[in-house]
Amino acid sequence: MHLACHECDLLQSIPPLSERGTAKCGRCGAVLVRHKPNSIERTLALAVTGLILFILANAFPILEFEINGEITATTLIGAVGSLYASGEWPLAVVVFLTTQAAPLSQILIKLYVYLPLWLNRVPWRPGVAFRLLLEIEPWSMMSVFMLGILVSVVKLAKMAHILPGTSLWAFVLLIVVLAAAVASMDTALVWQRLEASR
Ligand SMILES: [Zn+2]
Structure with missing residues (x-):
């Protein structure tokens, strides 16, 4: 190098x-x-934790809508669907990108690169995947992610209540875990491993 x-x-x-x-x-x-010591193990462990939190965050209702006097609880992805259906598509897109697409793609690419590295193997087209990860990471980092949630919460608060349950806490933990997973990455070490394996 x-x-x-x-x-x-x-x-x-x-x-x-x-x-x-x-x-x-x-x-x-x-x-x-x-x-950074144990960077690969730690990053991988945080990515797995992130995936579990992401699933939990989307498996339980986070919002409660009141429509025609009837109260309905919905997951975040369900809320995206109703926003889209009710013509609020720009908000639906923002909420989808920041709370679903960005964290999930970051977690999945991280698993794709780090799981084989941990097993002393190399994924298919690792350079492309790792470069993509470095590209989306700053974009999906805290500020944008938080902003997306903030915007959605403020906007949605007029139409719905936030449920302080499993989903909300899983989302809060997910933000922390994603930030830790970024901090634990050792870019130079990954490039070194990928180059050595060629
Ligand atoms: Zn010098």
Whole structure:
């Protein structure tokens, strides 16, 4: 792997590092690569936890609508469906992208890359998958995700009540777990493993 020093711009090749290894610049001593210990196991464990939370968050009702005096509880994906059906399609799309598509694709691609790595194997087209993950990650990170939820909550609050149940808590935990899964990733280590396997 070749890397330019972020301090002095010296281009140098980084040898494969051990699990807790650190690579420093040969000229100025700046730290170029520092591996996070157990990064692959931790990221994988967080991705699995995220998937379970995602399923829980969508398996239980989170909203309560009152339509013509009748109270109906619905899951978030059910709410997306009713929003779409009632002509509120821009809101339906925002809620769908931020609370469903973004977290689920992030979790699934992470599992796709990290599960084989953990088993010392390499997934099909790993570079494409990992690059895609790095692309969607900032996009699906906290701010957008939170904003989407905030917008939906504020907008939906006029039409519905939020149920403080399993689904809501699973969503709150999911945000925390997704952020932790991003923090535990060691991009340099993954590239090193993928290159070594070629
Ligand atoms: Zn340097």
